[in-house]
Amino acid sequence: MTGRSLRLNCREHADIINGVEETLKYYDYAGVIHIHSTNSDGQKDLPDIIEAAHEAGCDYMILTDHDILEALPAEGWYGNTIVLAGEEISVGEGRGHYLAMRLASAVQPHSSPQETINNVRARDGIGFIAHPFYDTTKRWIFGLTPVTWKDWNITGFNGLEIWNYSADWRENFTGLITYPVGLLCPNCFIDGPPAAVLKKWDELLRFRKVTGIGSVDAHGHFYSYMRMFKTLRTHVVLEEALSFQAPFFSKDKNMIYMALEKGNCYFSYDYLANAGGFMYSADNGRRQVIMGDEINITGAGVTLKISSPQPGLLRIIKDSRLVASAAGARTLVEKVTEPGAYRAELLIKNKPWIYSNPIYVSGKSSFAARA
Ligand SMILES: [Zn+2]
Numbered sequence: 327m328t329g330r331s332l333r334l335n336c337r338e339h340a341d342i343i344n345g346v347e348e349t350l351k352y353y354d355y356a357g358v359i360h361i362h363s364t365n366s367d368g369q370k371d372l373p374d375i376i377e378a379a380h381e382a383g384c385d386y387m388i389l390t391d392h393d394i395l396e397a398l399p400a401e402g403w404y405g406n407t408i409v410l411a412g413e414e415i416s417v418g419e420g421r422g423h424y425l426a427m428r429l430a431s432a433v434q435p436h437s438s439p440q441e442t443i444n445n446v447r448a449r450d451g452i453g454f455i456a457h458p459f460y461d462t463t464k465r466w467i468f469g470l471t472p473v474t475w476k477d478w479n480i481t482g483f484n485g486l487e488i489w490n491y492s493a494d495w496r497e498n499f500t501g502l503i504t505y506p507v508g509l510l511c512p513n514c515f516i517d518g519p520p521a522a523v524l525k526k527w528d529e530l531l532r533f534r535k536v537t538g539i540g541s542v543d544a545h546g547h548f549y550s551y552m553r554m555f556k557t558l559r560t561h562v563v564l565e566e567a568l569s570f571q572a573p574f575f576s577k578d579k580n581m582i583y584m585a586l587e588k589g590n591c592y593f594s595y596d597y598l599a600n601a602g603g604f605m606y607s608a609d610n611g612r613r614q615v616i617m618g619d620e621i622n623i624t625g626a627g628v629t630l631k632i633s634s635p636q637p638g639l640l641r642i643i644k645d646s647r648l649v650a651s652a653a654g655a656r657t658l659v660e661k662v663t664e665p666g667a668y669r670a671e672l673l674i675k676n677k678p679w680i681y682s683n684p685i686y687v688s689g690k691s692s693f694a695a696r697a
């Protein structure tokens with residue numbers, strides 16, 4: 327199914343997936359999202375961080391310094407890594423962070439949650455609610471002051487940061503005595519997205535499209551950037567290959583952001599195993615679609631299919647309920663006849679590994695893009 331052997335690095339370009347009955351070809355690019363540099367509270371300057379992403383073999387990286395878009399002029403191709411710049415916008419007074427991308431100019435911080443979302447939309451940007459439902463009590467660690475989203479009476483956001491690697495690590499860090507354990511055994515501190523975030527995602531998916539992403543939230547504090555960039559990555563799944571050439575930078579950038587906007591993406595803990603080549607698709611007898619896409623129920627129903635690059639525990643979930651599962655399997659095929667957002671989760675070695683954006687199965691009415 328996959329166009330190259332499994333490896334930790336994501337360089338040498340996409341895993342070419344012939345996942346949908348061999349008729350459609352997709353390209354899988356792994357990247358890292360949510361990165362801080364010395365432009366805000368990160369430990370390293372841009373050239374060092376870009377070098378780290380390149381060394382870690384990331385196809386793309388998205389810098390998101392706090393309340394600043396300083397890195398925008400640095401956007402471009404650096405070898406096989408495309409560097410993009412967004413902004414992590416502080417909302418209200420400690421009311422959360424909003425991860426904004428595809429901005430041409432910075433958005434002012436400290437507006438209300440809805441104003442912040444609107445300001446990003448007005449610039450044709452896309453935005454994700456950062457680290458919702460994460461524990462904010464451990465303020466003493468490395469001087470970090472975690473905040474979490476507080477207001478859900480909002481509309482117009484594109485998605486949620488479902489799994490934040492740094493927040494996951496920090497939540498399971500119980501004291502300085504455990505610090506060496508966390509460094510020597512990163513897995514020991516990593517247990518996947520909080521149940522409350524997944525529950526909220528499923529809840530929102532009942533009414534509208536919501537793209538989930540995974541992020542590193544890298545500051546260079548307790549992990550080197552390079553080490554961090556080999557952990558939690560968001561893979562964009564594209565119909566067309568990226569160019570890896572400077573003259574086509576704008577087109578490449580646009581394709582990556584379109585995939586994140588639509589949800590043609592999944593996120594995975596690639597430190598366990600490179601998820602490249604994973605595919606989640608659907609077929610209604612007339613057409614085939616992939617994660618993030620919408621498909622109509624025809625008389626025969628819709629067939630959902632998970633294809634994994636490694637055997638694992640595969641699950642299809644709708645409304646926080648298990649629709650189908652298969653253990654030790656590389657594929658899971660399930661026919662469904664009810665409308666709804668069906669997302670996929672994969673575990674290997676009893677650890678959370680891959681979370682896919684849903685396939686939106688529509689009946690009479692279609693899903694709102696972002697109500
Ligand atoms: Zn934040």
Ligand SMILES: [Zn+2]
Binds near residue numbers: 414
């Ligand atoms: Zn951050």
